[in-house]
Amino acid sequence: MRAKVKILDVETGRFMVVINEEDAKKAKLHPEDLIKIETAKRTIYGDVVISNMVQPGEIGVTKDIMRAYSFSEGEMVNVVPAGTPESVRYVKKKMNGQKLKKVEIEAIVKDIVDRKLRDIEISSFVTSLEINGLDMDEIAWLTMAMAETGDMLDIDRKPIMDVHSIGGVPGNKTNVLVVPIVAAAGLTIPKTSSRAITSAAGTADVVEVLAPVTFSLDEIKRIVEKIGACLVWGGALNLAPADDLTIKAERALSIDPRGLMLASIMSKKYAMGSQYVLIDIPTGEGVKVETIEEARSLAKDFIELGKRLGQYVETAITYGGQPIGHTVGPALEAKEALETIMTGKGPGSLVEKATGLAGILLEMGGVAPAGMGKKMAKEILESGKAYEKLKEIIAEQGGDPNIKPEDIPIGDKTYTFVAQTSGYVTKIDNKAITTIARAAGAPEDKGAGILLHVKVGEKVREGDPLFTIHAESEVRLDQAIIQARRMEPIRIEGMVLQRIGNI
Ligand SMILES: O=P(O)(O)OC[C@H]1O[C@H](OP(=O)(O)O)[C@H](O)[C@@H]1O
Numbered sequence: 118m119r120a121k122v123k124i125l126d127v128e129t130g131r132f133m134v135v136i137n138e139e140d141a142k143k144a145k146l147h148p149e150d151l152i153k154i155e156t157a158k159r160t161i162y163g164d165v166v167i168s169n170m171v172q173p174g175e176i177g178v179t180k181d182i183m184r185a186y187s188f189s190e191g192e193m194v195n196v197v198p199a200g201t202p203e204s205v206r207y208v209k210k211k212m213n214g215q216k217l218k219k220v221e222i223e224a225i226v227k228d229i230v231d232r233k234l235r236d237i238e239i240s241s242f243v244t245s246l247e248i249n250g251l252d253m254d255e256i257a258w259l260t261m262a263m264a265e266t267g268d269m270l271d272i273d274r275k276p277i278m279d280v281h282s283i284g285g286v287p288g289n290k291t292n293v294l295v296v297p298i299v300a301a302a303g304l305t306i307p308k309t310s311s312r313a314i315t316s317a318a319g320t321a322d323v324v325e326v327l328a329p330v331t332f333s334l335d336e337i338k339r340i341v342e343k344i345g346a347c348l349v350w351g352g353a354l355n356l357a358p359a360d361d362l363t364i365k366a367e368r369a370l371s372i373d374p375r376g377l378m379l380a381s382i383m384s385k386k387y388a389m390g391s392q393y394v395l396i397d398i399p400t401g402e403g404v405k406v407e408t409i410e411e412a413r414s415l416a417k418d419f420i421e422l423g424k425r426l427g428q429y430v431e432t433a434i435t436y437g438g439q440p441i442g443h444t445v446g447p448a449l450e451a452k453e454a455l456e457t458i459m460t461g462k463g464p465g466s467l468v469e470k471a472t473g474l475a476g477i478l479l480e481m482g483g484v485a486p487a488g489m490g491k492k493m494a495k496e497i498l499e500s501g502k503a504y505e506k507l508k509e510i511i512a513e514q515g516g517d518p519n520i521k522p523e524d525i526p527i528g529d530k531t532y533t534f535v536a537q538t539s540g541y542v543t544k545i546d547n548k549a550i551t552t553i554a555r556a557a558g559a560p561e562d563k564g565a566g567i568l569l570h571v572k573v574g575e576k577v578r579e580g581d582p583l584f585t586i587h588a589e590s591e592v593r594l595d596q597a598i599i600q601a602r603r604m605e606p607i608r609i610e611g612m613v614l615q616r617i618g619n620i
Pocket residue numbers: 280281282283284285286289292309310311312313314315316317318319320321373
C-alpha cells in the first residue's frame with residue numbers, strides 16, 4: 118500500500134509504525150507484525166501499531182525512527198508486510214546448541230541493525246549465547262559483522278590507545294581517572310563506554326553527570342584530535358550499532374554472555390581504530406568472572422581476538438571481590454572520581470586500580486619504561502595534570518570544567534543501615550549492592566545509589582553506620598530498603614546471620 122508519512126511526537130524505544138484501523142484491516146496487518154517501509158532512498162522495518170491517531174492513507178513514524186532515518190512530513194512511501202526474517206532460523210539453531218556459520222552470524226547481525234529482528238528475538242539470541250556460548254571462530258565472525266555494519270572512526274593521531282572494563286563490579290568509576298592520566302602523558306585515547314549493563318552505573322552514566330556524552334563521529338574526531346581524549350557513550354554513535362541493541366536485552370536480563378561481551382567490546386574498539394587495547398577483567402565473588410582460571414581463559418580469548426583483528430591487546434586481572442571505592446550509582450561515583458582526581462588522593466582501591474591500569478597503558482604506548490608506568494601514572498594523578506586533562510575533556514564535551522564535587526546533586530532521600538554487632542567486615546556482597554542501588558533508582562535516577570561507610574577488613578562497633586542508600590524518591594528508597602533487609606549486603610564476623618524457626 119502507498120501511504121503518506123506523518124511524524125509523531127512519540128518515543129517508544131522501538132521502531133514502531135502506526136497504521137489506521139481501516140488500512141490495517143484491508144492490508145491484513147495485525148499489531149506487532151513486521152512491516153517494511155520503502156522509499157527511493159531507504160528501506161526500514163518496524164512493528165505495526167494500529168490506531169486512529171493517523172488517518173486512512175497515512176502512516177505514523179515515531180521519533181525513534183526519525184532519529185535514525187529522517188523522513189519529511191507528507192513524504193510518500195510503500196508499506197509492505199515483511200514476514201519472518203530468515204535469521205530467526207539461525208537464532209533457533211544457536212538455541213539448539215549448534216555452531217553457526219559465518220553467513221548465518223552476518224545475517225543475524227544485519228537483521229538486528231536493520232530492525233528486522235525485534236526485541237523478543239534479540240533477547241532469544243542473547244539468551245541462547247548465555248546458555249550455549251560461541252567458539253572463537255563464531256566470536257571473530259560476530260565481531261567483524263558488528264563492526265562492518267556500522268561506521269569507522271579515523272583519527273589523525275597515532276598510536277590510538279584504548280581501555281575497557283568488562284564491568285560487573287559495583288562502583289567501577291576507574292576509567293574516569295585512567296583516560297585523563299593517559300592523555301595527560303601525551304597519548305591519544307578516544308574512550309567510548311556503554312551505559313550500565315549488569316551494574317548500577319556504567320562509565321557513560323557516570324561521566325554524564327559531569328558533561329554530555331552523546332556525540333557524532335565527526336564531533337568525537339574533532340575533540341580527540343584537539344585534546345587527545347574523550348569519555349563518550351558508544352551507543353550514540355553508529356559504531357557497531359548491533360551492540361547497543363543486544364546490550365538492551367542484556368541489561369533487561371542482567372546478563373553479559375561471554376562470546377557476545379568479547380564481540381561487543383572488541384567490535385567497538387575495532388571501529389574506533391584502537392591499536393593498543395587494555396582490557397580490565399575484575400575478578401571475584403559476585404562479578405562476571407569469579408575465579409582466576411576463568412579470568413585467564415577470558416584474557417586469552419581477548420588477546421586471540423585482538424590478533425585476528427590486528428590489534429595489540431593486553432589484559433589486567435583486577436580485584437573485584439568488593440566494590441571499588443566507597444560509592445555506587447552515577448552521581449555518587451562522579452563525585453568520588455572528581456574528588457580523587459582533584460586532590461590526587463582517594464580510596465586505595467580506586468587510586469591503585471586507576472594508576473595500575475593507566476601505568477600499563479603508558480608502558481604499552483611507549484611513554485613509560487617497562488616497570489615504571491604505575492609510578493608515572495601516580496605522579497600524573499598527584500601533580501594535578503590528570504585533573505587539568507579531565508577539565509579539558511569536560512569543557513570540550515560541553516560541561517562545566519569548574520564543577521566541584523559539592524555541586525553534584527545526590528539523592529536526598531536517605532536511609533542508613535548500622536552494624537547490629539561489633540566485629541570486622543568480612544564481606545561486601547557485590548550482587549546485593551548492585552540490586553539495592555538499582556532498586557533505589559540507579560542508573561536512570563542519577564542521584565540514586567549507595568555510599569559505603571566501611572570496606573572489607575575494617576573494624577566496626579555496634580551502631581556504626583555501614584552504608585547509606587540515596588534515592589530521589591521515597592518510593593524508590595522504600596524499595597531499596599526492602600531489598601537491603603532481604604539481603605545481607607555487608608557481613609560482620611560474629612553476626613547472627615539468620616534466624617529460622619517454625620519450618
Ligand atoms: O558493569 P556493567 O554494567 O556490567 O558493565 C558495563 C560497564 O563496563 C564497561 O566499563 P568502561 O567503559 O570500560 O569503564 C562498559 O563501558 C560499561 O560502562
